[in-house]
Amino acid sequence: MMKQKLVLLLALSLLVPLHVSGNPGGVGNGLENMQCGGACHGDANQNATSNLQLSLQQSGTVWVGQPAEITVQITGFDTSHSIDQIGIFLLSSTNANGDIPTTDGWSILSDGMGGSNNYIEYASIDSTTLTHAWILRADQIGEKTLYVSVHHGDNSGSDAGSPFFGVSQAFSITVEPIPENLQRINPDYEPPTSREVGQSTNLCLETIATSDVVIEWREPSGQAVQLETTQNNGCWQAELPSALTASAIEWRAILDGEGPQQTTPWFSLTSVEPTWEADETALLLQSIAHLVLFFGLVLLVRKPKQNEDEFKQYVEENI
Amino acid sequence: MIESATFHVMTTELVVGSFALAGLCFVLHSVLTFKNKESQFIAMMDSTAHIALLFGLLALPFAILSGLGASPSGAHTSPLLANKMLLSTAGGGLALGVLFTRWRMDNDNASRHLHNAFGSISTGCMLLTASLGGTYTRADSLTEFLPFVKENTLLLPAWMSIFVILLILAALIVRQTSAIKHG
Numbered sequence: 320m321m322k323q324k325l326v327l328l329l330a331l332s333l334l335v336p337l338h339v340s341g342n343p344g345g346v347g348n349g350l351e352n353m354q355c356g357g358a359c360h361g362d363a364n365q366n367a368t369s370n371l372q373l374s375l376q377q378s379g380t381v382w383v384g385q386p387a388e389i390t391v392q393i394t395g396f397d398t399s400h401s402i403d404q405i406g407i408f409l410l411s412s413t414n415a416n417g418d419i420p421t422t423d424g425w426s427i428l429s430d431g432m433g434g435s436n437n438y439i440e441y442a443s444i445d446s447t448t449l450t451h452a453w454i455l456r457a458d459q460i461g462e463k464t465l466y467v468s469v470h471h472g473d474n475s476g477s478d479a480g481s482p483f484f485g486v487s488q489a490f491s492i493t494v495e496p497i498p499e500n501l502q503r504i505n506p507d508y509e510p511p512t513s514r515e516v517g518q519s520t521n522l523c524l525e526t527i528a529t530s531d532v533v534i535e536w537r538e539p540s541g542q543a544v545q546l547e548t549t550q551n552n553g554c555w556q557a558e559l560p561s562a563l564t565a566s567a568i569e570w571r572a573i574l575d576g577e578g579p580q581q582t583t584p585w586f587s588l589t590s591v592e593p594t595w596e597a598d599e600t601a602l603l604l605q606s607i608a609h610l611v612l613f614f615g616l617v618l619l620v621r622k623p624k625q626n627e628d629e630f631k632q633y634v635e636e637n638i
Numbered sequence: 639m640i641e642s643a644t645f646h647v648m649t650t651e652l653v654v655g656s657f658a659l660a661g662l663c664f665v666l667h668s669v670l671t672f673k674n675k676e677s678q679f680i681a682m683m684d685s686t687a688h689i690a691l692l693f694g695l696l697a698l699p700f701a702i703l704s705g706l707g708a709s710p711s712g713a714h715t716s717p718l719l720a721n722k723m724l725l726s727t728a729g730g731g732l733a734l735g736v737l738f739t740r741w742r743m744d745n746d747n748a749s750r751h752l753h754n755a756f757g758s759i760s761t762g763c764m765l766l767t768a769s770l771g772g773t774y775t776r777a778d779s780l781t782e783f784l785p786f787v788k789e790n791t792l793l794l795p796a797w798m799s800i801f802v803i804l805l806i807l808a809a810l811i812v813r814q815t816s817a818i819k820h821g
Contacts, residue, residue: 345776346777595717596715601793601796601799602713604794604799604803605724608799608802609724609728612802612803612806613730614734614738615806615809616732616735617736617738617739618735619810619813621743621749622743622744
């Protein structure tokens with residue numbers, strides 16, 4: 320009877336549907352295709368459609384080879400939704416595969432969070448509108464398309480607890496050829512995106528057709544402060560102050576030359592706590608030591624097989 | 639070409655499934671031995687546990703190597719990854735020892751229970767390793783109540799690891815020679 324009850328309990332436990340909670344801790348910033356928005360949650364069939372409104376806009380003219388600010392705006396975080404974490408994708412198509420902007424002639428110079436990713440996560444949402452900017456650089460002239468996509472949880476409404484997914488309409492971006500004598504940043508320049516707390520940053524900005532450069536920095540949305548900028552070895556140098564805690568600052572350059580004054584987007588520079596790192600060889604040796612130690616432990620504590628029975632049998636047979 | 643991360647998921651599932659089955663059978667073997675020594679399930683549990691353990695152990699090197707390949711910066715850059723590596727090799731060592739001693743140990747009750755305990759601890763190590771993998775990729779797992787495993791690692795200097803390896807090898811050699819002399 321007890322056995323039957325146990326089997327019944329096990330069978331019933333297999334029938335109970337598991338609670339679907341996707342990745343409640345997020346998957347971390349990274350280079351992700353749209354497919355992740357459907358399948359990072361485990362099963363795309365479990366997704367509900369997000370009601371958030373998604374829009375995207377460029378800041379000024381997008382010149383080829385020059386940094387361009389692409390701002391994403393997400394609205395609809397009202398009291399009827401209980402969203403505590405959201406993942407945002409910047410995509411070049413909705414094929415679900417191969418749709419990271421870097422596959423369509425873009426370079427991601429900054430994701431605004433200390434990296435160069437097309438997918439970023441916000442751990443909490445404080446207002447009804449979320450605005451986030453990426454700094455991209457187009458490597459080809461012509462028409463390009465970008466999309467915004469989101470995935471998140473929602474603890475309210477009829478689909479509460481389900482993973483939600485949404486993708487925007489296509490936003491067209493025109494990449495224009497840059498006038499020959501327009502002052503500009505060297506197309507190969509890669510701005511720093513992160514550093515350790517307590518480290519100052521020496522900028523070395525290479526430019527073309529530029530007679531003067533002013534570099535400014537600010538705390539996000541704070542007052543801009545000008546830095547002393549000097550030209551040395553073909554680049555404009557300035558030192559960004561160190562951060563005392565994990566935080567982000569923004570900096571930009573104002574370029575003068577023959578053409579109209581050019582201002583770069585605000586580049587985000589994140590300061591993070593020093594990363595943990597162990598001696599790789601020591602870790603490898605310790606792993607081998609663990610293997611040997613625990614293998615040896617089992618062997619050393621075992622009681623060897625007794626041959627008493629065989630001995631007794633032998634004695635009995637010969638008496 | 640299959641990516642390391644995908645291959646790691648496949649091999650990890652093989653390891654976790656096999657070790658979980660082995661662990662369950664080791665525990666049931668001990669429970670059944672306590673309850674009824676004549677039970678026909680005892681031999682079945684014993685065989686299943688060891689075959690599942692062997693299968694998991696065969697998949698383990700692939701899981702460890704693909705895991706190292708899937709990590710962009712290496713296991714030495716995160717305490718969580720370092721713990722994963724140390725736990726998996728500890729579990730692997732235990733499993734290897736359990737398989738090696740299965741037909742070389744005494745068959746009394748105490749030895750059998752100790753043997754089953756080692757097998758179960760080996761399973762525990764593997765399940766904890768897999769759970770840490772969940773924490774690393776999804777920031778969520780069943781072992782969220784063990785924060786120290788994610789943030790701290792007990793690291794030995796290289797010389798101490800070498801010393802431990804030599805000490806154990808020496809102990810095994812002494813034990814083996816002693817067994818031959820007295821055998």
